[in-house]
Amino acid sequence: MKDLRPALVQAQQGHLYRRRRVLDSPQQPRLVVEGRPLLSFCSNDYLGLAADPRVSKAFHRGLEHWGSGSGSAHLVSGHSRAHHALEEELADFTGRERALLFSSGYLANLAVVTSLCGRGDTVIQDKLDHASLIDAARLSGAGLKRYAHNDMAAARQRLAAARGEVLLAVDGVFSMDGDLAPLPELADLASQHGAWLMVDDAHGLGVLGAGGRGSLAHFGLDADHAPVLMGTLGKAFGTAGAFVAGSEALIETLIQKARSYIFTTALPAALAEATRASLEILRAEEWRRERLASLVARFRRGAAEMGFKLSASATPVQPLIAGRAQTALAWSRLLEEQGILVTAIRPPTVPKGSARLRITFSAAHEDRDLDQLLAALESLKP
Numbered sequence: 001m002k003d004l005r006p007a008l009v010q011a012q013q014g015h016l017y018r019r020r021r022v023l024d025s026p027q028q029p030r031l032v033v034e035g036r037p038l039l040s041f042c043s044n045d046y047l048g049l050a051a052d053p054r055v056s057k058a059f060h061r062g063l064e065h066w067g068s069g070s071g072s073a074h075l076v077s078g079h080s081r082a083h084h085a086l087e088e089e090l091a092d093f094t095g096r097e098r099a100l101l102f103s104s105g106y107l108a109n110l111a112v113v114t115s116l117c118g119r120g121d122t123v124i125q126d127k128l129d130h131a132s133l134i135d136a137a138r139l140s141g142a143g144l145k146r147y148a149h150n151d152m153a154a155a156r157q158r159l160a161a162a163r164g165e166v167l168l169a170v171d172g173v174f175s176m177d178g179d180l181a182p183l184p185e186l187a188d189l190a191s192q193h194g195a196w197l198m199v200d201d202a203h204g205l206g207v208l209g210a211g212g213r214g215s216l217a218h219f220g221l222d223a224d225h226a227p228v229l230m231g232t233l234g235k236a237f238g239t240a241g242a243f244v245a246g247s248e249a250l251i252e253t254l255i256q257k258a259r260s261y262i263f264t265t266a267l268p269a270a271l272a273e274a275t276r277a278s279l280e281i282l283r284a285e286e287w288r289r290e291r292l293a294s295l296v297a298r299f300r301r302g303a304a305e306m307g308f309k310l311s312a313s314a315t316p317v318q319p320l321i322a323g324r325a326q327t328a329l330a331w332s333r334l335l336e337e338q339g340i341l342v343t344a345i346r347p348p349t350v351p352k353g354s355a356r357l358r359i360t361f362s363a364a365h366e367d368r369d370l371d372q373l374l375a376a377l378e379s380l381k382p
């Protein structure tokens, strides 16, 4: 048995050690963290639904009806009427034949990639794709070919050289940068090369496109362009879990083959009831997306005036690149001293030399919250 401590000490010395904070309040802009009030700009609760009373009430009603546990995997006896109804509503929302619920986005990505590809096949990905897509490709046994971020010439080369069944998998909105994948170009490339296009829209659904239908809707694309869509429920939906939406044949294939679907317990049915309520709000309340857009526009104007270099992001994910991990930590500490919580994002979550503050906005943020953030950013001004 090796001594685990030297590696931990080394991570600490490299400013890469990670520590959890203990929240004493619900997930919302105004948090209590370890007993102290902090204004948060780092959650993925983009629409402010994680503590919405209507969603909580649906959760309660679900608990009263269904109890707390689902009892087993979906294929044994864990698939309730509530799960089933949510799947139908998600299929309708995304304009696809079927949707299939998963316990997390990580598991959904493992399911898709390992079910569609295996040894002799090729998975092509953007270098900044989410870790779960990369792990999924590794687990599948297919060859993993990555291309430089949003470099379409490089993506084309990868596709031209690919063997076997080919899956081109990308984040719709890149999670740490907030920019979009050029989905129309990727859809063209995939169709020219007979490849599947899969979009992981964890940060686009609920936020982008008419009715919150996500990155594909933002570009006017549909299931013909990207036959595999993955969405998570723990971000804009404010609950937990994930889904894959696609054709009847795709969903049946996942049910038959995907080990991360078959061998895991179904989410609580009550959570499916809560998510049905949040889906309804997400579709109906356009003002939440308008609110986000105006917060983002005001933030970008204010930060640019202070001389910060902004990324090419029009989404609620707005990184300020610090470079060194140590600098990102120092920035985060300076904000925290002023009552603002933005955790530093460091390698390996982001490439070396690009440690950052990943500032995110929620429709629940008020104008005075943004004023407070901009005032605090003065202390980090370049």
Ligand SMILES: *Cc1c(COP(=O)(O)O)cnc(C)c1O
Pocket (backbone or CB within 6 Å): 103, 104, 105, 106, 107, 109, 130, 132, 171, 175, 200, 202, 203, 232, 233, 234, 241, 242
């Ligand atoms: C959060 C995220 C996931 C994982 O989803 P979970 O439900 O949190 O496991 C997958 N892909 C992307 C792009 C994400 O941001």
